[in-house]
Amino acid sequence: MTQTNNNMTVNPDLAMERAKCNFNVLEVTHIFDGGERNTLQRKKIEDVALNSGASKDALGEEHMSPKEKYENAVRKSCIYATMMKNELAELSGLESFGVSSPVIRRTADAFFKEVSPFLLHLGMFVPTIMGQCTPEQQSYWLPRALDMQIIGTYAQTELGHGTFIRGLETTATYDPETEEFVLHSPTLSSYKWWAGGLGKTVNYCIVVAQLYTKGECHGTHPFIVQIRDEDTHVPLPGIKVGEIGPKMGFNTADNGFLGFDHYRIPREHMLMKNAQVLKDGTYVKVARHGKLTYGTMVFVRVVLVNEVAFNLAKASTIAVRYSAIRRQSKPKPDEVEPQILDYVTQQHKLFIAIATAHALQLCSTWLWESFSAVLAQMKGGNTDTLPEFHALSSCLKAISTSDSAHLIEQCRHACGGHGYMISSGIPNLYNFVSATRTYEGDYTVLLLQTARFLVKAYEQAEAKKPLTPTVSYLAHAFSGSRATWDNSPDGIIRSFQALAAGKTAVCVTNMRKRMRAGLSQVDAWEMSTIQLVAAAEAHCRAVIADTYRKEIVRLTANSSPNVKVVMDQLTTLYLYYWALERTGDLLMFTSVSQKDLVDLQIAYEELLLKIRPNAVGLVDAFDLRDELLHSTLGSYDGRVYERLMEEALKSPMNKEPVSDAYSKYLRPMMKGKL
Numbered sequence: 001m002t003q004t005n006n007n008m009t010v011n012p013d014l015a016m017e018r019a020k021c022n023f024n025v026l027e028v029t030h031i032f033d034g035g036e037r038n039t040l041q042r043k044k045i046e047d048v049a050l051n052s053g054a055s056k057d058a059l060g061e062e063h064m065s066p067k068e069k070y071e072n073a074v075r076k077s078c079i080y081a082t083m084m085k086n087e088l089a090e091l092s093g094l095e096s097f098g099v100s101s102p103v104i105r106r107t108a109d110a111f112f113k114e115v116s117p118f119l120l121h122l123g124m125f126v127p128t129i130m131g132q133c134t135p136e137q138q139s140y141w142l143p144r145a146l147d148m149q150i151i152g153t154y155a156q157t158e159l160g161h162g163t164f165i166r167g168l169e170t171t172a173t174y175d176p177e178t179e180e181f182v183l184h185s186p187t188l189s190s191y192k193w194w195a196g197g198l199g200k201t202v203n204y205c206i207v208v209a210q211l212y213t214k215g216e217c218h219g220t221h222p223f224i225v226q227i228r229d230e231d232t233h234v235p236l237p238g239i240k241v242g243e244i245g246p247k248m249g250f251n252t253a254d255n256g257f258l259g260f261d262h263y264r265i266p267r268e269h270m271l272m273k274n275a276q277v278l279k280d281g282t283y284v285k286v287a288r289h290g291k292l293t294y295g296t297m298v299f300v301r302v303v304l305v306n307e308v309a310f311n312l313a314k315a316s317t318i319a320v321r322y323s324a325i326r327r328q329s330k331p332k333p334d335e336v337e338p339q340i341l342d343y344v345t346q347q348h349k350l351f352i353a354i355a356t357a358h359a360l361q362l363c364s365t366w367l368w369e370s371f372s373a374v375l376a377q378m379k380g381g382n383t384d385t386l387p388e389f390h391a392l393s394s395c396l397k398a399i400s401t402s403d404s405a406h407l408i409e410q411c412r413h414a415c416g417g418h419g420y421m422i423s424s425g426i427p428n429l430y431n432f433v434s435a436t437r438t439y440e441g442d443y444t445v446l447l448l449q450t451a452r453f454l455v456k457a458y459e460q461a462e463a464k465k466p467l468t469p470t471v472s473y474l475a476h477a478f479s480g481s482r483a484t485w486d487n488s489p490d491g492i493i494r495s496f497q498a499l500a501a502g503k504t505a506v507c508v509t510n511m512r513k514r515m516r517a518g519l520s521q522v523d524a525w526e527m528s529t530i531q532l533v534a535a536a537e538a539h540c541r542a543v544i545a546d547t548y549r550k551e552i553v554r555l556t557a558n559s560s561p562n563v564k565v566v567m568d569q570l571t572t573l574y575l576y577y578w579a580l581e582r583t584g585d586l587l588m589f590t591s592v593s594q595k596d597l598v599d600l601q602i603a604y605e606e607l608l609l610k611i612r613p614n615a616v617g618l619v620d621a622f623d624l625r626d627e628l629l630h631s632t633l634g635s636y637d638g639r640v641y642e643r644l645m646e647e648a649l650k651s652p653m654n655k656e657p658v659s660d661a662y663s664k665y666l667r668p669m670m671k672g673k674l
């Protein structure tokens, strides 16, 4: 593995771990990156972006005031944007800045401990222009946005509504006299709230508003709206805009609020790919599917699976390296204190994080390819695969973000007290990833979308109608007998599918019972939602397990024997872990016995021991440069205690020997003079 500094002194425990590793680390890096070509390209990009030191701060971000933090993040965003225009675009094979890629995204993380104020420009503003504009609109807006002549965000959520998009209150009323839309915020709850970069950074935004023309409401539609002067950056008349205040994370993203007072925009600023308003105010629906205006959200949900896999890889790298250098307790009085990585409970906390990072990374690539296929079909006017894809991207977004947030927190637990330090890097990772569970569609809400699809698919299976690929397993849901337990990887995946089918069947049965007892369909659904969420979760686990397994078998077909073994161990660990987490469900829906589960627990514990010697090699294979980790605990050289002390000494609290608080408060109080 290449490191920036080849002459570094490495902690002896880490050096020992690396010597012990029995597989070719670089081969696994290639698997994680999706091939050797991608690894080489990523490294080139990282070298150009990071070797100059431009990503570094003189003073740690954590010691800055909110205003300083924001300004520093803007400064670095501009440096990175300029690099992208000049050097990185060509290297990454991108035509121009703005059409970002996962590699560009992950490299940018070296510049920010939290996030860039440009995240929404790249993540949602540009993709909305690409996905929701007519070709003429695109040719006007896209070059300006890609060249960063304008900076934008995506303002959909309001104070009163985030989940329920149809409930948004901002209005866009067409005035045929002037050929303009009048944007208005009729209530406090209609104020836009949350959009990243809106507070201070952007001068444009996509606004989602209820469209009225000829006195009729046509539902929510996207508009491109200038909110600040292109030269002075002063908010335009009729616009009330500001920043929403401190948050658990995202503190460099200047999330903002926005209100309109009868603010006028030209007719052409409605994004008209899917629906149009003609000059005389006639409304014309173009799209075949009613939910195509939700396209940017679907795109980001797909991107997020990759995003959280990467962040989980970072957290597990930090926690595993730290666990290799940390020694604690003395279970055997005559021996030295063991590395905490030798505790089986520690391995139980950490190895699932490594396996999940792999599982999600491979699922994200597969999901991206499926998304590209759906988009290609839709270009030809066919939206048949969209419902299945919506169900799939919804549950994968929900489960990947939730699992990653949980496992990053578990990595923090695994680092004891030092994991609680901001300088460990883990709190910032957690704060970032825990937000992903909520934004772009809340966890429960998205799983209920998947459940809608599962219930429909179940009914199709019942009627012996054809099923789409991700739910084809439902065809076996009516055999009447419990699925046969078999602890082979394929057997466990079949059991996960049996759980999903069984849970869906229970929901359908309960809803039907409730309806027969007099409940309306809506109430019967509502009463079953705990189980519906569980069914969607089970379905998603089956999809992840199946995809992970198939992809690893495919990707390691030509790998060296030891790489095959260690990759197989990780996938098996993932399957055993989730089977053991769901023993109650397995007992309900498969033929598994108590003895089978006891045997599985033992097999799981033995697997942890097999993976143990390769643990550091496995996280080294994520190939995360120190600049990306921002961690005192996780650096490649393992100089943990030195770095913790160096960081502590940087604290402004240590600048003076006696704090002003002594003379102001402590002394008077202690001398009884307060």
Ligand SMILES: CCCCC/C=C\C/C=C\C/C=C\C=C\C(=O)SCCNC(=O)CCNC(=O)[C@H](O)C(C)(C)COP(=O)(O)OP(=O)(O)OC[C@H]1O[C@@H](n2cnc3c(N)ncnc32)[C@H](O)[C@@H]1OP(=O)(O)O
Pocket (backbone or CB within 6 Å): 100, 101, 105, 119, 120, 122, 123, 124, 154, 156, 157, 162, 163, 164, 165, 166, 196, 291, 292, 294, 295, 297, 298, 300, 303, 304, 307, 386, 387, 390, 439, 440, 441, 442, 445, 449, 452, 453
């Ligand atoms: C390039 C670099 C990228 C880097 C990326 C890194 C980070 C990410 C970037 C930015 C993130 C930071 C900020 C975050 C931004 C945001 O959060 S933006 C706001 C996001 N908001 C949401 O996600 C709202 C969630 N709500 C919804 O999606 C929908 O309202 C909901 C699905 C809940 C329901 O919609 P509704 O209109 O009420 O529909 P129904 O429940 O009535 O369902 C009707 C049918 O429509 C189907 N459907 C719903 N959504 C879709 C869809 N997207 N596509 C296709 N179909 C859809 C639904 O299944 C129903 O179908 P049936 O009637 O069952 O057949």
Ligand SMILES: Cc1cc2nc3c(=O)[nH]c(=O)nc-3n(C[C@H](O)[C@H](O)[C@H](O)COP(=O)(O)OP(=O)(O)OC[C@H]3O[C@@H](n4cnc5c(N)ncnc54)[C@H](O)[C@@H]3O)c2cc1C
Pocket (backbone or CB within 6 Å): 120, 153, 154, 155, 156, 157, 160, 161, 162, 163, 164, 193, 194, 195, 196, 250, 255, 435, 438, 439, 440, 441, 442, 443, 444, 445, 448
């Ligand atoms: C860091 C961050 C950045 C964001 N950035 C942006 C942005 O740039 N642009 C933007 O437009 N928005 C943004 N958002 C807003 C985000 O999209 C919403 O917060 C998110 O979609 C959740 O909606 P909500 O806040 O209305 O939650 P609510 O819907 O109020 O959820 C609250 C609770 O109610 C439950 N609930 C709601 N509806 C149902 C239901 N039908 N059935 C069962 N349970 C339900 C949820 O599960 C949850 O437990 C951001 C949010 C965060 C945290």
